[in-house]
Amino acid sequence: MRLNKLLISKTQSIRFSPVPRVIGTIWGAALLFFTFIFLPENSFSQEVKKDSIKRPKIGLVLSGGGAKGFAHIGVLKVLEEAGIKIDYIGGTSMGSVIGGLYASGYNASQIDSIFKKTNFDDLINDYIPRSSKNFYGKKNDELYAIVLPFSKFRVGIPEALSKGMYNYNLLSSLTRNVRHVRDFNKLPTPFLCIGTNIETGEEVLLNKGNLVQAMMASAAFPSLFTPVEIDGNLLVDGGVVNNYPIKEVRNLGADIIIGVDVQDDLMKRKNLKNATRILVQITNLQSIDKMKNKIKDTDVYIKPDIRDYGVISFDKGEEIIRKGEEAAFAVYEKIKSLVNEDNFYKKPKLKVASDTLEIEKINSDLLDNYTREYIRGKLRFKPGSTITYDDLKTGINNLNATQNFSTISYCLQPDGDKDDLDLVLKENPTQTFLKLGLHYDGLYKSAVLLNLTHKKTFLKNDVTSLDIILGDNFRYDLNYYVENGFNISFGFRSRLNQFNRNVTTSLSGLLSENQNLNLINVDFMDLNNQAYFQTIFVQKFLMGGGLEYKYLKINSPTLSNAENIIDKSNYFSAFAYLKYDSFDDKYYPSSGLYFSTDLQTYMASSDYTHKFKPFSIAKAEISFVRTLFNKATIKIGADAGFNIGSDSVPYFDFIFGGYGYNKINNFNYFYGYDFLSIAGNSFIKSDITLDYEILKKNHINISANFANLGDDIFSSVDWVSMPKYSGYALGYGLETIIGPIEIKQSWSPETSKSFTWFSIGFMF
Numbered sequence: 001m002r003l004n005k006l007l008i009s010k011t012q013s014i015r016f017s018p019v020p021r022v023i024g025t026i027w028g029a030a031l032l033f034f035t036f037i038f039l040p041e042n043s044f045s046q047e048v049k050k051d052s053i054k055r056p057k058i059g060l061v062l063s064g065g066g067a068k069g070f071a072h073i074g075v076l077k078v079l080e081e082a083g084i085k086i087d088y089i090g091g092t093s094m095g096s097v098i099g100g101l102y103a104s105g106y107n108a109s110q111i112d113s114i115f116k117k118t119n120f121d122d123l124i125n126d127y128i129p130r131s132s133k134n135f136y137g138k139k140n141d142e143l144y145a146i147v148l149p150f151s152k153f154r155v156g157i158p159e160a161l162s163k164g165m166y167n168y169n170l171l172s173s174l175t176r177n178v179r180h181v182r183d184f185n186k187l188p189t190p191f192l193c194i195g196t197n198i199e200t201g202e203e204v205l206l207n208k209g210n211l212v213q214a215m216m217a218s219a220a221f222p223s224l225f226t227p228v229e230i231d232g233n234l235l236v237d238g239g240v241v242n243n244y245p246i247k248e249v250r251n252l253g254a255d256i257i258i259g260v261d262v263q264d265d266l267m268k269r270k271n272l273k274n275a276t277r278i279l280v281q282i283t284n285l286q287s288i289d290k291m292k293n294k295i296k297d298t299d300v301y302i303k304p305d306i307r308d309y310g311v312i313s314f315d316k317g318e319e320i321i322r323k324g325e326e327a328a329f330a331v332y333e334k335i336k337s338l339v340n341e342d343n344f345y346k347k348p349k350l351k352v353a354s355d356t357l358e359i360e361k362i363n364s365d366l367l368d369n370y371t372r373e374y375i376r377g378k379l380r381f382k383p384g385s386t387i388t389y390d391d392l393k394t395g396i397n398n399l400n401a402t403q404n405f406s407t408i409s410y411c412l413q414p415d416g417d418k419d420d421l422d423l424v425l426k427e428n429p430t431q432t433f434l435k436l437g438l439h440y441d442g443l444y445k446s447a448v449l450l451n452l453t454h455k456k457t458f459l460k461n462d463v464t465s466l467d468i469i470l471g472d473n474f475r476y477d478l479n480y481y482v483e484n485g486f487n488i489s490f491g492f493r494s495r496l497n498q499f500n501r502n503v504t505t506s507l508s509g510l511l512s513e514n515q516n517l518n519l520i521n522v523d524f525m526d527l528n529n530q531a532y533f534q535t536i537f538v539q540k541f542l543m544g545g546g547l548e549y550k551y552l553k554i555n556s557p558t559l560s561n562a563e564n565i566i567d568k569s570n571y572f573s574a575f576a577y578l579k580y581d582s583f584d585d586k587y588y589p590s591s592g593l594y595f596s597t598d599l600q601t602y603m604a605s606s607d608y609t610h611k612f613k614p615f616s617i618a619k620a621e622i623s624f625v626r627t628l629f630n631k632a633t634i635k636i637g638a639d640a641g642f643n644i645g646s647d648s649v650p651y652f653d654f655i656f657g658g659y660g661y662n663k664i665n666n667f668n669y670f671y672g673y674d675f676l677s678i679a680g681n682s683f684i685k686s687d688i689t690l691d692y693e694i695l696k697k698n699h700i701n702i703s704a705n706f707a708n709l710g711d712d713i714f715s716s717v718d719w720v721s722m723p724k725y726s727g728y729a730l731g732y733g734l735e736t737i738i739g740p741i742e743i744k745q746s747w748s749p750e751t752s753k754s755f756t757w758f759s760i761g762f763m764f
Helices: 002-012 026-038 043-054 068-080 094-103 109-119 120-124 135-140 163-175 211-220 246-250 274-298 315-328 332-337 372-379 389-401
Strands: 058-062 090-094 146-151 191-197 201-206 228-230 233-237 255-259 301-302 356-364 385-388 405-415 420-428 430-442 445-455 462-471 475-482 490-504 521-535 542-553 565-581 592-605 615-629 632-645 655-656 678-680 682-695 698-711 725-736 739-747 754-760
Touching: 002 109, 002 420, 002 475, 026 090, 026 332, 058 068, 068 094, 068 109, 068 255, 068 315, 068 332, 090 246, 094 109, 094 163, 094 191, 094 201, 094 211, 109 315, 120 163, 120 315, 135 565, 163 211, 163 389, 163 405, 191 211, 191 754, 201 211, 211 228, 211 405, 246 255, 301 315, 301 725, 356 405, 372 389, 385 389, 405 655, 430 739, 521 565, 655 682, 655 754, 678 698
Parallel strands: 058 090, 058 255, 090 191, 255 301, 356 420
Antiparallel strands: 146 430, 191 201, 191 233, 228 233, 356 385, 405 420, 430 445, 430 754, 445 462, 462 475, 475 490, 490 521, 521 542, 542 565, 565 592, 592 615, 615 632, 632 682, 655 678, 682 698, 698 725, 725 739, 739 754
16 A cells, blocks of 8 residues: 555656636737747657656665575565666665675676575685695694684683685675775665674664675674674674664665565574574564564565575575565565556676786785785785786685684775775784594594694794694694795694504514414504704795604514514604695595605614614605596595615505504505505505595595505516505595594405494594
8 A cells, every 4th residue: 555655646746737727818828839839849748758657766675684585586586577676775684795796786697696606604614725725734724623712721712603704705706896886875776784883782884885894794693703893893793783774775765665574583492492593583682573663664575484494594595595586476566566668677687897906006004923025925916916806815715724813804996997905904812722623543543632722932923733632542743833935934743653453464574583473463652753844836835854753662462572572763864845735625625636755764773673774765646636527526546655775674664554544654545454454665556536425515435446565566567567455445424523424344355354444533
């Protein structure tokens, strides 16, 4: 009724003045003569027609609701089908994101495509590509299930799950056409969104400034995304104070309001079963009561039936979009009444601007601990560079991967026909972290990992990390690392590894006097200390070297001698290495290349066995991964190694067998054989794995490996013969918060045995 009255009033407001009763007078005649003689014949009729179809201004209000906001896309599709031109848009939270994209020029089908391509798991978890981490980070950040701030012997709680950089980079690229617009009224469609000042609880209207930052602030759901600072205000999700900004859109000049309400109704006690639902309930307490009057003030009110979906039901996006379409079609007659043949509007597809940027300047405030050279080194481009948005995203991810900054934001300012990059960085006040992990494998057995990481222990850019591993076999790993980017970095590492294991005759054969034993029980302890330097070579390879001290103790209760000791010696060596790693995931990669080669020379020993002579060990490994189709990948690898000089210390031989343990020295996996069951001072090996992700994070795989392994196999051409050892495995893996959970059934045609291996959690 309100809608019809409004349309009638708009039409009736266009009226003609009555013809004067004194038309017979001279002045009346003169008026008529002037009107019909001196003006064009159809002037009046054209103006009457033009004014009589004057279109009322339409405002669109999009509420917040997390993943439920996908319904907005469905509604926009129907509005476009009906020929509706939106003149103003206001949104909150997810409504601000979809509304902001629509206001920047995208049509509904384009936004639909954008959201279908977006990985919302990565968005929520603030995914940092593995390629953005340095080699130290790749090794150490893939061990821990939980990371908590730690200060003054107190464990803290992170302020949010995500800093939102994945979302920020995505929105920055998507809004490149309007990156220089600072007044949202000057967007292709005038736009506003709402944020909440977390310190005062006040509503903040966001209609100027950086569009991406405004959308991020409006959608910063508490505990999920960190608050966003704008003009000194610390802002979170606008839905806390105003989830349906109808008044603000009317103030822009809207005559008619189309409103889409995707927020939850209040839930009963039985449904408040997790933290997310409780937080949503808290934010809805006030907004639902306010909505009663706002609904009355809405000319076309659209309420999709999405009760069965939650604010994080991103995997149900297509279903929610259809619910939005259904709700809009339910009021289609009302929508269609706003349009006639003369004002039917079809929104064109946005032609997205080039993703090439010419960066004239890079501006950032002075920081206490990091220089501008450090920042630009992480960005990997300098002022005066021509880059793409992918290059910009990579640079920002590199900064984020350091974990040195609690806040990272940026905007592009016009500088002639080029852009200035304005960076806003805030150093992370937390310098100490407590990290936790869990693991089980067949060699080291069960283990709980406790880690303490501290930054800036002695220098501004250093990291100290201590792993204490408790369980069946106590271990530790102490790292001190000073990162200097492309300059020479250096570090120190000390670690203890030990286990008890029954090993087969291939390893017991290291003792010539015990050739008749089928099994030998070994207590193995390896204490390793390294001082090293390393640097980035041609921006991709890690090149380094250093010195190593190792204490190796091996004893066995199986032996008949008094001390049961096989070896108890100190070893001193020098080493060098070259590495390259572009795998996109350590455990289940879908693309990338890995290459590693190293040379280690053992120069001296305390020589418990009185057999030591200097020798060297060289080895290399290469593997690559490609996606075959959909979720199917293939990984192919090859590696080889050999002894140079004396074979006086067989305990450093290449020892194969088993799967799922942390590899040290020259231990290596080999399907079809038990842990540490075959050995030799030289080898060549190849392997292949086919992996298919049958369901999200659920993998099945089949693997095969082949090797020639023995003593001095490269002294003849025997190494190119048919493989002496082969093995196969069929496995299942599940990606979890604590790391992969894997089970593999392996077998070899050379033996009559098969082995089942379990591995749980990140490997350490």
